[in-house]
Amino acid sequence: MILMRDRRPEGLTVGIPQGLLYHRYSVLWSAFFKGLGITPVYSGPTSRKVLEEGAGVEVDETCLSAKIYMGHVKALIGRCDYIFVPRVDTFGHFRDMCVRFQALYDQCRNLFRSTGQKFLTYNVDGEFGITEEMAFLELGQSLGFSKGEVKKAYAAAKKEEQRAWREKLKAQEPLLKAGGTKILLSGHSYVLDDPYVGKPITDFLRSIDVTAIRADVVNRELALKKSVELSPTCKWEVSRELLGGIALYRDQVDGIILVSAFPCGPDAMVNELLTRKLKDIPLLNLVLDAQSGAAGVETRLESFVDIIRLKKGAL
């Protein structure tokens, strides 16, 4: 990170890659940068090309979502002053992120070193007491803004994020009460919300009259508490939210689909545990990779839904 304490930047542009944590924090990030008078530049929706470009730069063995992310980063190279890549280690005890999020910022700097592109980060590390607010404060101040300005921008952005989150929660409530076939989708937001990877799944489910409930759209604090019922030593924040979501919603749905991007580290283990523990509800373990064709996924979804409807006597 380049320090520019001497003067306030004018007309600064920051590139935001639309992958990984973007799907969790899009409102917060956009509002924060706009609040500081910084213009966010977006990489655009994921496409086949983004994935291929990303797979070309990223190490072969990384997960599908990381490859997509690198495609987004590549698309922003040279289009902005900084590309924003957050580093999140842990939010607190047993609230870790996958280790990939610790490495992401430095990985980008190394992968794109030859382009001369500058990167910007914020660092959340609960083990050292660095909260999200402190991370944002450091980020804003490193760009030359005063502490007061950054605090104000963060507070406003946080407010907007919370409002958007409440709306999202509210929008799911009627779905839970709806009739017909209801299926709980459990997956990272960067998989399910990705227009190239996850959206075809929700679209297809809608086309066959299935109500899709999202496990991650849940009261997060409650979900963290509930998660220990299914897995007492799970330490990944997002996985725990999903576990909690499953624990809270399982009685209100007809089946669960675990959606995972190949080869997701936490999912490889947590989903294995879930398939061993959730014996009383239909469960589909769907792993998506760069080769997943739409037809193959649709066939599996369709047969899963058929089984559920057959079981309910609705077919």
Next chain:
Amino acid sequence: MPLKLERIKEGQRVIHGAFPRYAEYNCAMKYMAEHGFHNVKFVMPPPLTKRTEEIGARYSPDYVCTPFKTLLGSLIEALEAGADTLVMVHGYCRLGYYGELMEQILRDQGYEFDFINLSEYDTWKKRDWLKVIRRIDPKLNIPKFVQAARETIRMMEHLDEVTSDYYQICGFDATGGEVRRAYRRFLAALYTADSGEDIEGAYKRVKQDFQTIPLNKPDRPLQVGILGEFYTVMDAFSNLHLEQKLADMGVEVHRWMNMTHHLLHYGEVKNLAPKIRDQCEYTMGPTSTANIWYAKACAEHGYDGLIHVKSANCTPEIDIMPVLQNISADYKIPTLYLTYDSQTSDVGLMTRLEAFYDMIETRKRALS
């Protein structure tokens, strides 16, 4: 090994404890278990074989990292050998979740056992680890425990130091096998050690042996630095005896990553991060700082090559590869990246190592 059965009171259960095979460290675990507690008998799991890997892989999820499969296989073999209590450690990466999933898998297979999962005791407060010790032995003799811990630490330090010496000299043995025999005697002595004197004696003997055995070592042999993922880089079975293979080609093999350096004395080298500020700003993973620093140190030292060892799907080690690639380019040091899974074959590895050896050897001659 002599277990002081007379000290176990009527009605108190003897714990037949086991920990999966991990390089040669099981001798230290056995020593600690049997000397630190009065009610534990350590069940040594059989040495790792293809069978261990196969049974482990059969019950493991597909794309979990390979050590999970190997360790699970080793736990099953420990149960078959009579263990009734299993211990699984805690860790910063997926290792921290090994315990819970392994327990679930083993219970689903119908095994009955007591499981001590250290992840359950992790509260970020060091004193909570005492609860584990109390659970194993409620009537713990504290002075005895402390002494056993001290001796165990000495054993691990000696083991790491001697192992490091061994791979640096065994490729230049002029006697056709004396170095190897001395090292094996040392290991056997550690596995059967019953006192602090046994440990120190074995250490002194092997150090003497290494000094007196005639070597045929050039002034400037080929030097290769090995780094990588915590389990695979240390466990000779899991890396298909990588270090021995290189040593047999006549290479001086260096490896920093071991228990002594990374667990027991890591604090002493705490300031590694500033030394790699040019390469990375933050910690990238549990062993990343040490590995990046070591790669750089080897390069600056003028070593002839680097080998990065990891198991398939090891996220932290995958993520430092771009950094290592840049170090390799900046310092012009050839780097071989090896990914191990349960399918990796000995012959395939040998071909790659021979090609790597030929390349660094030719390069060295051309540059000198």
